[in-house]
Structures are given as C-alpha cells and as structure tokens.
Amino acid sequence: MPIYAEIVASGTELLMGESQDTDSSYIGSRLPALGLELRQVSLVGDDLERYVEVLKRSFTRNQFTFTTGGLGPTVDDVTREAIAKVFGEEVYVDPVQQQWLIDLFKSRGTQMPSRNIKQAWLIPSAVALPNRVGTAPGWWAERDGHVLIALPGPPRELAEMWEKEAAPRIKARVTGSVVLTRTIKTIGLGEAIIDEMATEVLGIENPYVGTYARPDGIHLRIIARGSNEQEAKRLLEPVDHKLRAIFGKNVWGIDDETPEDSVGTVLRVRRQTLATMESCTGGMLADSITNVPGSSSYYKGGIISYTNDLKVASGVPADLIETYGAVSEEVAAAMAQAIRLHLDADYGIGVTGVAGPDALEGKPPGTVYIGIAGAREAKASYHRFPANNRGLVKRRAVTAALLALRTHLLEV
Numbered sequence: 001m002p003i004y005a006e007i008v009a010s011g012t013e014l015l016m017g018e019s020q021d022t023d024s025s026y027i028g029s030r031l032p033a034l035g036l037e038l039r040q041v042s043l044v045g046d047d048l049e050r051y052v053e054v055l056k057r058s059f060t061r062n063q064f065t066f067t068t069g070g071l072g073p074t075v076d077d078v079t080r081e082a083i084a085k086v087f088g089e090e091v092y093v094d095p096v097q098q099q100w101l102i103d104l105f106k107s108r109g110t111q112m113p114s115r116n117i118k119q120a121w122l123i124p125s126a127v128a129l130p131n132r133v134g135t136a137p138g139w140w141a142e143r144d145g146h147v148l149i150a151l152p153g154p155p156r157e158l159a160e161m162w163e164k165e166a167a168p169r170i171k172a173r174v175t176g177s178v179v180l181t182r183t184i185k186t187i188g189l190g191e192a193i194i195d196e197m198a199t200e201v202l203g204i205e206n207p208y209v210g211t212y213a214r215p216d217g218i219h220l221r222i223i224a225r226g227s228n229e230q231e232a233k234r235l236l237e238p239v240d241h242k243l244r245a246i247f248g249k250n251v252w253g254i255d256d257e258t259p260e261d262s263v264g265t266v267l268r269v270r271r272q273t274l275a276t277m278e279s280c281t282g283g284m285l286a287d288s289i290t291n292v293p294g295s296s297s298y299y300k301g302g303i304i305s306y307t308n309d310l311k312v313a314s315g316v317p318a319d320l321i322e323t324y325g326a327v328s329e330e331v332a333a334a335m336a337q338a339i340r341l342h343l344d345a346d347y348g349i350g351v352t353g354v355a356g357p358d359a360l361e362g363k364p365p366g367t368v369y370i371g372i373a374g375a376r377e378a379k380a381s382y383h384r385f386p387a388n389n390r391g392l393v394k395r396r397a398v399t400a401a402l403l404a405l406r407t408h409l410l411e412v
Helices: 022-030 048-061 079-087 095-107 114-120 155-173 191-197 229-250 259-270 284-290 308-313 318-324 329-342 390-411
Strands: 003-010 036-044 064-068 126-129 138-143 146-151 178-186 208-214 217-226 251-254 274-278 299-304 347-353 367-373 378-384
Touching: 003 022, 003 048, 022 036, 022 064, 022 155, 036 048, 048 064, 048 079, 048 146, 064 079, 079 138, 079 146, 095 114, 126 146, 126 155, 138 155, 146 155, 178 229, 191 208, 191 217, 191 229, 217 229, 229 251, 251 259, 259 284, 259 390, 274 284, 274 329, 284 299, 284 390, 299 329, 308 318, 318 329, 329 347, 329 367, 329 378, 347 378, 347 390, 367 390, 378 390
Parallel strands: 003 036, 003 064, 064 146, 274 299, 274 347
Antiparallel strands: 126 138, 138 146, 178 217, 178 251, 208 217, 347 367, 367 378
C-alpha cells in the first residue's frame, strides 16, 4: 500500500519569483528510495492563517508532510507557529535547544540576539532535529500515525539535516515498502522515437517507465516498487539493462549525472584535454566545466571573447567574421579551433549566438552556433532556443555544447 507524502514550501519570496524552490526538488528526488510517494508540492507565503490551512489539509491526508523554510528568528518565520496551531498545542522554550544556541553564538564570538530564542521553541508533540550548519533546528512532530517534518530553507542546511536526521528516521519507520528509481538520459532522439523504441517496456505498472523532455535531451525514468530493496532491485535492473541496450550511444547519463560530469568522465579516462572560447554564454560554459571536482586534470582554460576584436586577437580570422558574421557556423568552428591550438588542447569548444532580447546581425534571439574542434577537423552546429529568456538561452547553449562534445568524443 502506498505511503503518501506532501511538501509545503514556505516563503513569500518563492511566490514572488525572487527565489526558486530547489528544496522541494531535493526532497522529492529522495522520497522514492525511502518508500514514500510524493502526491503534491505546495507553495505558501508568510501568511500564518493560510499556512495553517494548507498544513492541516496536508497533514490529514498524508502519512508524511514536509515543510521547508520559515524556521528563522524573525517575525515572518512562522513555520513553528503554524505547526503548533495544526497540533493545537502551545510552544515553549526548550532549555536544551536554548543552551545549544547560546553556546553556538558564543563559539562565534558574539552574544545570542534575544530574537533567536524563537529557534529554541518546541511543542509537546515535537522533538528537535539538530542543525549542524546553521542556527535553525528542525522539528519532527507526529500524531495518530501522521508525521510532520520541518526542515530549514537554506539548501546546505536542509541537505545536512536530511541526510543526518530526517532520512534515517524515516527509513527506520517505513517498512514493507521500497521504491527504487533510475533515470536514463538520452540525446539525439526525439520523444516520439524514444517512445516507439521503448514500446515493450512502456505501459507496465511495475516497474513503470515514463519519458520526459528536458533541456538536455529525453529522460526515461524507471520506478520499481517492492516489499524490500532486493525485490525492487530485481524488478528495476532488467528494464534498466534493456533500455541501455536499446538506446546505446544515445545514453549520455544516469540519474544525477550532468553533461559536464559525463564529458569530464570521458576526457579523464582518455587522458585528453579541453579548452573553450565562448561569446554569448559569457563564461557560463567554463563555470559548468569547472564545477566538476578534478576538472583541472582535463580542462586547460578558456576565453570569453565577447567582442569581435577579442575573437580576432584570440586567433579567429577577421575575414571570416567580415564574410559570415560573428554569429555563424564558420566563426563557431574557428573559435573552437583557435582556442584548441592556443592552449594546446586535444579538443576545443566555440560558442557564439544571440542571447537576446534583440536580434544581432539579422539573426533572431535564441540563435546559437556551437563549434567542436579536434585534431582532424573543426565543425559547427546550429541551435535555436526559446528567445524570451536570456538566461535560459545561455543555459541551454552550455548544455548543448557539452553534449555536442560528448557525441563527438564517442564518434572518434
């Protein structure tokens, strides 16, 4: 029987679009492995009455409810107040948490502000979850088989509390139901073709296989349910092997693997190197590559050639820019070759395009050319991304560039 869960993320900044709700994605991706099925994610502002209404509804219809945010010391941090009202209990200052906070601030060479006493609050039905990287303890509150877990909003604090406190408690409590998932990430094939090729494993209830279009290709997600981990694994693995065999080289990653991870793995194994020259992405490509630990073993560096003068100074022939324009296949390929030679790398990537919102050289926003250069040749490809979001164009260009290099690496 499914064990249902719901996430309630709080913060007016989420509703206003000032911050993104990455916490819910983090929690949601980890619930299946604990045997929980996520039914809904809700966003609420810092309005106590509305927060209580949403929490009551969630708490009564799910075995587990998770809240994120609202555990700070300020007036607009109302998660504790909302949970207390749901349980019909009064908050009190827990002396253990109070002393912990006093000692924490003392270790930082300062005195605890009086407002932080709010972070030592508890209710009779709750126990505190230690926060090892912040000042906001979480709560584990339960009644009549329903559990409400309050987690801090800052991603680093949430992840630490999840791994060390929340997940082990949930695992110890939930028995007889395990859900395992596997995500297979593909590139180079459309969703309809993917669906057709995977027909024999689609439409099965357990394990279930779904296809999803993403900026980095089409993902296939396998969800297997069993009474224990071994049973769920026995159901999942044959489907996993079958899909990998069906899609072969079109599979570029598994689960949380990113394009930069995938490219880095290939380069590291082959002991080959990479250099980049980018224009419209403004350094985002280099940033993604260097986010991978150990990338210094294969990434030599890059140039942000945001002007035509710098492109020429970096080795791109001026006549190519004059003839074809800076936003062109010819220039993208030349950028990749120029940086490869300049930094003596095995491979080079060149990215040029129009991030928007205005057209450039008669080319519409969202136009991007990606060049890939190796010892044998330099070539480029055309891409067109949604033009109504400058940041999105840049992010998708980075993803496309890394996956284009990966495809090239597997072809040579």
